[in-house]
Each structure stands twice: as structure tokens, then as C-alpha cells.
Amino acid sequence: MASVSSFRDVIANMYYNDLFDELSEYIEDNPDKLESNSYHVQSPDEAALSDFDIITIDITDSPGNSILFDVIVSAEIEIAETVRRNRETDGIEQWFRISCRADLDDGIQNFQINSVSIYNKYRESKLGRLSEYLVPIIEKEQFDNVATEFLNEFCPEALSTPMPIPVDEVVKRMGLKVKEIQLTKHFTIFGQIVFGDCTIEYYDRNERTYKPLEVSRGTILVDPNVYFMRNIGCMNNTIIHECVHWYKHRKYHELVKTYNSDALLISCRVNETTKYKQQWTPEDWMEWHANGIAPRILMPRSMTIKKIEELIKKNELLFGTYDRLNIMENVVYELADFFQVSRIAAKIRMLDLGYKEVEGVYTYVDDHFISNYSFKADSLHKNQTYSISLSDSFFEYYANPEFAKIIDSGNFIYVDGHYVINDSKYIKKLENGSIDLTDYAKLHVDECCLLFDLKLNKASKMDIVVYLDSIMFRKATPDYNRVPTFNPDKHNMEVFNRSEELKKFHEEFVEEGQHLSRTTQTFSQAVYGHIKRKGYNKVVFIEKTLLSGKTYDRIKNNELNNPTLETVVAICIGLELSPTYSEEILRLAGYTLNNTPQQLAYKKLIHSYRGHSIYECNEVLEALGLSPLCAKAYKEMIS
Structure with missing residues (x-):
């Protein structure tokens, strides 16, 4: 939608004269109530409205369509x-509150003005407020309350027993119906909710073209090929997602229909919004x-806690109270299966409810x-994590000197x-040449892994995002x-x-000390010494470094003494040299890495x-x- 007219604009366009007449009558009847600060007119006995501007509209939700x-207006009087016997006149500005009601049914109907009063800015705000676009103003902390309200109305039994x-x-019960259909060619929309009878376009896979389809008001369209938010979630979540739109966002669409009769549905896209909160449209807020x-509807707070506790006790009997890793893994799996949601959704709900071990x-x-991992329960506080994505770690490395x-x-290696900690107690070499955490490390990450605080991302465009602030996509933490x-x-620091302490006894540390004690005359001699120490031949060298056979020959013959930085780094990485080596x-080649992005990455x-x-x-x-190395x-190798 290119532009959205606010409720304020619609009211100003449709009912300006009604507001003017009612306000004018109040002012004429109550000149003594005006808060006059005029120097010439101290106690007005006559007042007349010249004009007014609508400053804002405070909107309160109510049941049904009303x-x-x-x-709130600023009036010129x-x-x-x-x-x-002298007649004194002056002009003043006064703010007023004009209390109104209306019904939303194919536009704005039954508009009426209930009262007019002098505006009091200290008046308490009402609960259940709507934005100027008739979108409910709901904070994240209120999501559970809204979910409970929804269930009280449409599935009260789910609030008395886990189910x-x-x-x-x-x-x-909501008077809706579901239709499964492929909505787009490239699966960019996972669901739609229809607010008025209309004709939509769907994609016919057999004929490979879009076709029209008549759909009636209250239809939920679901693409069965698309799981909610890039394979995270399930069909149940998608359907309830659309039910929330119907439950909370119909009034927005009634408003839109007053100036755009074609706006009859909400399309819920696979890709999340990437705009700053200040730039969010009403549709962005509704998606949030x-x-x-x-x-939270699919997993009601109190009943979910009850089920979690039941599953924890069951799995403690099965695995023993100390095997927290298997216990929590099973609890997530069984919780997801019970509530018919994804494992990721079950895990995020548990985190949201305070189960840190998960x-x-x-x-x-x-x-x-x-790989799954565990830690002492008291070692991790709220808003902390032992996991970090590689991209986040690079940004932190650039920004945080500590x-x-x-x-x-x-002393540390990313695994x-x-x-x-870079020690054989915690890391192991696999048969395919890659590295992994030892079984001991996976059970004791609090002993060997760095911990990270989760802090507000001031640079992030995702200022407010999806459930638990996101759905864990390409991140180590569930929070964009x-x-x-x-x-x-x-x-x-511990x-x-x-x-x-471990470094002192590390075998490689001892070996490095012995090796570096030898007199090394040139860069080529040092590199070739490492090649022989590793037991590599020419073929292996080329494969591991992506450098040429000619480069290998020059190193062997002590002829490569002015290499490029890229060549030196390729050798260090390809030969898996320790930081000390x-x-x-690098020193022998005449290089010291600086703080440019490329060299910081090296x-x-x-x-x-x-x-x-x-x-x-x-x-x-x-x-x-x-730029990649070589x-x-x-x-050529990856093509």
C-alpha cells in the first residue's frame, strides 16, 4: 500500500462540519468556562469559534464494530x-476534548458526538487504545494477556488443562474457514486473511501461471508449501497467526475501506521486515x-508451565536428575509434539518462560x-548466552578491544x-580433518567457553521483531x-x-618453543620447515593453501622472500599454523596486520x-x- 490515511484524516474529511457545529455551540454556551489568558478580556461573557485544527485523536477499542x-482540537476563539459600558474583544487559543463514537461496517457509520470539554492533558490514558490507524497498541509484555483473552472467547478449555x-x-468458532492453495510462484507469502468478498490471484503450478479465484469474507488462505517464517513453525501457527489478524485488526481494514475499496486482505510474507521501528507501517505492527x-495462543502460559514441569519430572526419572542435556532435549521434543508446534517454537517458549537450561x-x-550442550544452571543469567554466530563474533572483535x-x-578457538579453550580436553580432531567439541566440553561449556551478554543492538534495523524478538534464523540467540x-x-576471566594455565602444559606450546629457538634465516626456510614438520608434499601443500606448484618450488629452493600478504596468510591458514607460528x-615476511577490515579478518x-x-x-x-584468499x-575449485 503506497500510503495510509489515518483515522484523524478520515474524521477531519468526513465530519469537520459536525465537529465545528458541536464545538461552536459549546463555546457559545460556556464562555465563562474558557481558560482565558487575555490581557484585554478578563471574564468573557461572549465567545465564538473561528476555526479549529485536530491535534490528535485518542481512540479506545470496544467490543464488536464500535x-x-x-x-483533541486546538480552537481559535x-x-x-x-x-x-466599553466592549472589549480579543482572540485566544483553547484546546478541547470532543468525545465521540462510531461503528465500523463498510466504512464509518452512526457517527455521534457524546460530549465536549476543556482538554486536560493530565487525564489518565484509557486502556485498550488504538493507534491513529485503528491498530491496537499492544506491548510485548501484554502478548500473553491478549492470548488469554483470545482463548477465553474461543477455546476456554485450553486454559484449564494442558492440551x-x-x-x-x-x-x-470464529466463523472463519481455511482454504489451502499456492499463493505465489516463489512461496513468498505463507498466509492471507480475507476481510471482504473479493477476487484474488493464486499460482497454478500445473499451468505455471496466475489465475483469479473468488473468495468470501472470513477466509484464511494458507500455502501448504510454505512453513511459517522460513521452515520455522508449522501450519497450526500459520492458521492461528491469521486468526489473530481477524481478532485484532478488522477495524484497521474497515478504516482503509473508506478510501480504498480494494484493500480487503492481509498478506503475510515469509521475509521479516527490516525497517526501523520508527518507519513501521500499520501493517508492520499488525505482523508483529x-x-x-x-x-502464545498455541502454548498458553500457565498450561505450558504445567506441562513443562510434568515433562521434566518424567525425564528426570528416565535419565536421572543430573543428565540435564538429555532431559532438556527430550522436554523440548515432547513439548513440541504435545502442543503440535515446531521444536524451535517450543524451545523459544521455554526460554520466554524462564527455563534457562534449554x-x-x-x-x-x-x-x-x-550440537546440544549443557551447563550449570546458575552459570547463565537472563540475557546471556554461550553461543555466538561467526558474523556476530567478527563484529564484536572489531568493536570490542577486550x-x-x-x-x-x-587461547581460544571458534568451534x-x-x-x-584451545586444549585437547575440550576440542578434538575428527577423521575428516574438521574439529569439534569433546563430549566433556559439550556437558561443561560453563567451564571452557566464553559467555556473552545480550545487549540492545543499536545498529539493528529490527528494532521490534517477532516472537521473543525473533524466530532464531541464522543467529546463535533467539533475539535479533x-x-x-x-x-x-x-x-x-576465570x-x-x-x-x-592449560597453555603452559600444552604440547604444541612446548613444541613451538623448541622450534622457534632455532635460527631461522629467511621466510622460505621457515615455511619449508613447517611443511616438512607437517609431513606434507607438494600436492598436499597446493590443496591446503590454494597456492601454485611454482610457489611451492620457490619456497623449497629458498627463493620466495618477498611474498604478498595474501600468500602469507594462505600459508598460515592452509598449514594450520598456530598463532605463534x-x-x-608474518614477521619474517615483513608484515604486521593492521586494522583495515580485510586484515582484521585475517x-x-x-x-x-x-x-x-x-x-x-x-x-x-x-x-x-x-576478498577470498587465492x-x-x-x-575454480568450488565451481
């Missing part, structure tokens, strides 16, 4: 009084409402689920969404609006000190992404919008 609203919401029955309230299961980071210092120590931020607190190789890859192949490192660089060879 609404109550107060029109001519006042007069007789003093000792999966009978979605089909709820739809029937539906995204936030629908999961943070370690079904965590989605950098486009994949990481975090950069920790990472540059070489499976965590920054873990807060980002993981490193804080050198007691926990992180983990760092533990890493320092890498810094020595520095972080060397210090905390060791063990990952040059291909994985190039994927990181490209994701950050930076770009030509890399493109």
Missing part, C-alpha cells in the same frame, strides 16, 4: 466582555502482533543446528558456535534485537585464567578459527563482503 474516540489447541475448532501472539538444545547458528585481546591470546557482547566479567611467519581467522580449511575461511571472508584458484 469504537470510542476523543478528538473570539471572546468579548463589557466593562463600564493441543484444536485449531480447526477455533477457526469454526500476530507473530508474537499466535505462539538454551543449549536445538540452537541454530550460521545456517545449521549446532574481546580482541582475549582472542588474540590464541560449533562457541569460543572454547539484542546482540552477543563480550564482557570481561568474573566468569570470562575461563581465561584456566586457558592460561603465524606471527613469526587476524581473527589466524587466532581463533584455526583448524578450519582455507575453503571455510574463504566462505567467512565472502560472507563479510571481503580467489582464482578458489573459484
Whole structure:
């Protein structure tokens, strides 16, 4: 929709004369009630309205199609009084509150003015307010209350005993119906709710073209090919999402119909909004409402807590009270199955209800689920996480000197969404050459992993977002609006000190000390020494570094003594050199990494992404919008 007229504009256009006449009569009948600050007219005995402007409209929701609203106006008034036979006149400005009501049914009907009074700005605001576009003003903290109101009306039995919401029955009780149909060619819309009889277009997959379809008021259109929010959620969530629109947003559409008769449905798109809150349209706010309230309807607060506690007790008997990882994993799985929602939705609901331990299961980071992990319950406070996406960690590395210092120590390595102490107790090499957390580390991330505070993301466009502020897409935490931020607190300093102690006994540390004690004359000699130490031949060198055979020959013959920075970094990453080795190789080549984005990325890859192949490192660089290492060879290898 290109533009949206507010309720204020509609009232001004349709009922200006009615408001003028009522206000004029009040002013003429009550000149002594005016708050005159005129120097010439102290006690007016006559007053007349010249003109007025609508400042704002306070709108209160009410059952059915009716609404109550107060029109706040600034009036220009001519006042007069007789003093000792002299007639004194002046002009003043006065604010008034004009209380009205109307019905919304195919436009605005039965408009009437109930009262006029002097405006009191200290008057308490009413509950159940609507915005100037007739969209309910609902804070996130009120979502559970709205969900309870909804269930009280359409499924009260779900508030007395834990049960999966009978979605089909709820739809029937609301007087709605559901139709499954492919809405778009590329699955960009997951659902629609129709507010008036109309003709829509759907995509015919067999004929590969859009076709018209007549649909009636109160129809929920669902694309069965599209799961809610990019495969996160389920059909039940989609249907209830549309039910929330019908429950809370019909008045907005009645308003829109007064100037746009074609606006008869809401289309709910797969892609979330990426605008600042201040730029949100009424439709953005309505999507936020539906995204936030629908999961709370499917999992009512008190009944969900009751079911969670039941499942925890059951699984404690099965696994023992100390096996929290398996307990929480099973609880999420069974909770999702019971309420017929996705596992991600079940996990987010548990987090929202204060079950911190569930943070370690079904965590989605950098486009994949990481391994489940556990920790001591008291080690994690609200708005904290042990997981961080690689992109978030890069931004934190650039912005936070304390975090950069920790990472540059070489004591930590990024593995499976965590920054873990670089020690064989916590990390292991897999047969395919990649690295992973040990089983011990997965059960004790509080012992070996850095912790991050979730703080407001001032740079984020997602100022207010979907349920629990987002639906965990490509993030390590369920919250777009807060980002993981490193804080050198007691926990992180204890983990760092533990890493320092382990480093002293690390076998590689001892080996490095012995190796670096040797006299190294040139860059080529140092690199070739590492190649022999690793037991690599020419073929392996080319594969791991993406450098040419000619480069290998020049290194072997001690002829490559003025390499490019890109070549040096490719060698450090390809040969999986430790930070200590890498810094020595860079020094011999005459380089010190600076603070440009490209070189900061090199520095972080060397210090905390060791063990990952040059291909994985190039994927990181490209994701950050930076140039990959050995770009030509890399493109040839992946094409």
C-alpha cells in the first residue's frame, strides 16, 4: 500500500462540519468556562469559534464494530466582555476534548458526538487504545494477556488443562474457514486473511501461471508449501497467526475501506521486515502482533508451565536428575509434539518462560543446528548466552578491544558456535580433518567457553521483531534485537585464567618453543620447515593453501622472500599454523596486520578459527563482503 490515511484524516474529511457545529455551540454556551489568558478580556461573557485544527485523536477499542474516540482540537476563539459600558474583544487559543463514537461496517457509520470539554492533558490514558490507524497498541509484555483473552472467547478449555489447541475448532468458532492453495510462484507469502468478498490471484503450478479465484469474507488462505517464517513453525501457527489478524485488526481494514475499496486482505510474507521501528507501517505492527501472539495462543502460559514441569519430572526419572542435556532435549521434543508446534517454537517458549537450561538444545547458528550442550544452571543469567554466530563474533572483535585481546591470546578457538579453550580436553580432531567439541566440553561449556551478554543492538534495523524478538534464523540467540557482547566479567576471566594455565602444559606450546629457538634465516626456510614438520608434499601443500606448484618450488629452493600478504596468510591458514607460528611467519615476511577490515579478518581467522580449511575461511571472508584468499584458484575449485 503506497500510503495510509489515518483515522484523524478520515474524521477531519468526513465530519469537520459536525465537529465545528458541536464545538461552536459549546463555546457559545460556556464562555465563562474558557481558560482565558487575555490581557484585554478578563471574564468573557461572549465567545465564538473561528476555526479549529485536530491535534490528535485518542481512540479506545470496544467490543464488536464500535469504537470510542476523543478528538483533541486546538480552537481559535473570539471572546468579548463589557466593562463600564466599553466592549472589549480579543482572540485566544483553547484546546478541547470532543468525545465521540462510531461503528465500523463498510466504512464509518452512526457517527455521534457524546460530549465536549476543556482538554486536560493530565487525564489518565484509557486502556485498550488504538493507534491513529485503528491498530491496537499492544506491548510485548501484554502478548500473553491478549492470548488469554483470545482463548477465553474461543477455546476456554485450553486454559484449564494442558492440551493441543484444536485449531480447526477455533477457526469454526470464529466463523472463519481455511482454504489451502499456492499463493505465489516463489512461496513468498505463507498466509492471507480475507476481510471482504473479493477476487484474488493464486499460482497454478500445473499451468505455471496466475489465475483469479473468488473468495468470501472470513477466509484464511494458507500455502501448504510454505512453513511459517522460513521452515520455522508449522501450519497450526500459520492458521492461528491469521486468526489473530481477524481478532485484532478488522477495524484497521474497515478504516482503509473508506478510501480504498480494494484493500480487503492481509498478506503475510515469509521475509521479516527490516525497517526501523520508527518507519513501521500499520501493517508492520499488525505482523508483529500476530507473530508474537499466535505462539502464545498455541502454548498458553500457565498450561505450558504445567506441562513443562510434568515433562521434566518424567525425564528426570528416565535419565536421572543430573543428565540435564538429555532431559532438556527430550522436554523440548515432547513439548513440541504435545502442543503440535515446531521444536524451535517450543524451545523459544521455554526460554520466554524462564527455563534457562534449554538454551543449549536445538540452537541454530550460521545456517545449521549446532550440537546440544549443557551447563550449570546458575552459570547463565537472563540475557546471556554461550553461543555466538561467526558474523556476530567478527563484529564484536572489531568493536570490542577486550574481546580482541582475549582472542588474540590464541587461547581460544571458534568451534560449533562457541569460543572454547584451545586444549585437547575440550576440542578434538575428527577423521575428516574438521574439529569439534569433546563430549566433556559439550556437558561443561560453563567451564571452557566464553559467555556473552545480550545487549540492545543499536545498529539493528529490527528494532521490534517477532516472537521473543525473533524466530532464531541464522543467529546463535533467539533475539535479533539484542546482540552477543563480550564482557570481561568474573566468569570470562576465570575461563581465561584456566586457558592460561592449560597453555603452559600444552604440547604444541612446548613444541613451538623448541622450534622457534632455532635460527631461522629467511621466510622460505621457515615455511619449508613447517611443511616438512607437517609431513606434507607438494600436492598436499597446493590443496591446503590454494597456492601454485611454482610457489611451492620457490619456497623449497629458498627463493620466495618477498611474498604478498595474501600468500602469507594462505600459508598460515592452509598449514594450520598456530598463532605463534603465524606471527613469526608474518614477521619474517615483513608484515604486521593492521586494522583495515580485510586484515582484521585475517587476524581473527589466524587466532581463533584455526583448524578450519582455507575453503571455510574463504566462505567467512565472502560472507563479510571481503576478498577470498587465492580467489582464482578458489573459484575454480568450488565451481
